Amino acid sequence: MVNWAQMYDCYGDVDRVPELLARAEREDEAAAWDELGYRLILECDLVFPASFAALQRLVRLASGSARARGLAGAIVRCAAGGHGCDDLLACWPQQSRSSMGCWTGICGRGRTTTLAAFRDLIAVEGHYHWSAVLGDFSDDFYQVACPHCAVEVTVAIGSYGRYSAIRDWNPGDVERRDLRPAPSEGLSGIGRWMHETAVRDGQVVLADGIAQLFGRAECPRCASVFNIADEYASSNRPLM
Template identity: 60%
Template sequence: MSPLTTSGRLNAQVVNWAQMHDCWFDVDRVPELLERVERQEDAEAWKELGCRLVLEHDLVSPAGFAALPRLVRLAPRSAEARGLAGKILERAAGRHGCDDLLADCADAVKEFREVLNRHLGSRPADYLVAFRALLAVEEEYHWANALEGFTDDIHHVDCPHCGVGVTIVIGDFGCYSQVWDGGEEIRRDLRPAVGEELTGTGRWMRHITVRDGQEVLANGIAHLFGKAECPACASVFDVAEEYTSANRPS
């Protein structure tokens, strides 16, 4: 059973912070910081909370999951709360050793989904941050961590047929696959997925971004879940599949 589908308990009980160390292995600082940001916007408190609840790469502390319900309650009115709650959930698939605490947050995660859907519909300035958080809520952890804004995204994959390294570019300067043959650059246009070619996660992601009028994201997703031609051997492969394979944790 998914840890996000069990009944939530952190919403219904007082957290024993003495057992919830943060990334600095303190147990008393996070509740103090939460009280500060609940009273009023406090940039310094938010900055310290971020450092104490999650590390830059893949670590989230027990205090991070313990703080999640309170962050979700702040999320409708606070970009900092939305961003930090999203970062915690983006790391939910990591080796944090807190599956029980994550399971206890099921009610908060459900509430966060509703908050994010309402927020995304308002076409906010922090759309990408909130969209990545929604991907994490839906347990699409790979894309929650990998998705960028498609302004100048560059991905490196290996052609599954000839093995050559291929650069995938999706952004303002074009959408193409690229290899270098000596000093010569060879490009091939990507083939975006259209209509029924989009299925599963890609279809859902594009539906949400089209719904919310996010044309750049919607177009980028169509290319990311489309096809690429290897400029070296002319074989055609699925961009998202090869990108996922190349970036799957070992």
């Protein structure tokens, strides 16, 4: 059971969210859903204890409510941020495993035709850091520290190129090195799941970008080669 007395929303209230959830569930009232949206997710993608406390109920409603699916997806996509609720986040998947499986089936029914739906699926799998930052690979950049010399490396994956570089704000990305995409048979874990899902759904650009992201990059400073996804995840994965 959720102890709502400790679950404040963006206004510091502890009683409004459960009341709104009850109204939304009972009457599917648009005004209740709208107020839940701005109480659970503040501008700049800030979330609160009440946001994670509401997830279990939102996921339970997801089969019959697009609003519930959208709000739950938006919350979990914010989970990689500095919200100070990692303890609640760590408990949520264990408490809601059966509901999460149901939601995965709902989101994944047929083809994931939008990037938002794809990111929701990634979040449901618990990889909040990828859900938060994954783009359409038209103009994507990832900042990682070289594990050998600690220099900050910019990884670019987009229509203008796929490379690692040192970012200089005057001349731009310098000392570029081509990325080394992972072959499909070389992917594992979440990278393989993401790639197979994109391929299944005919998302060619997305699948290629994932292969690049889960491939390897050369550090322009020390020439060492490292796994891009491993280094990004190690710095950005939420504490559990």
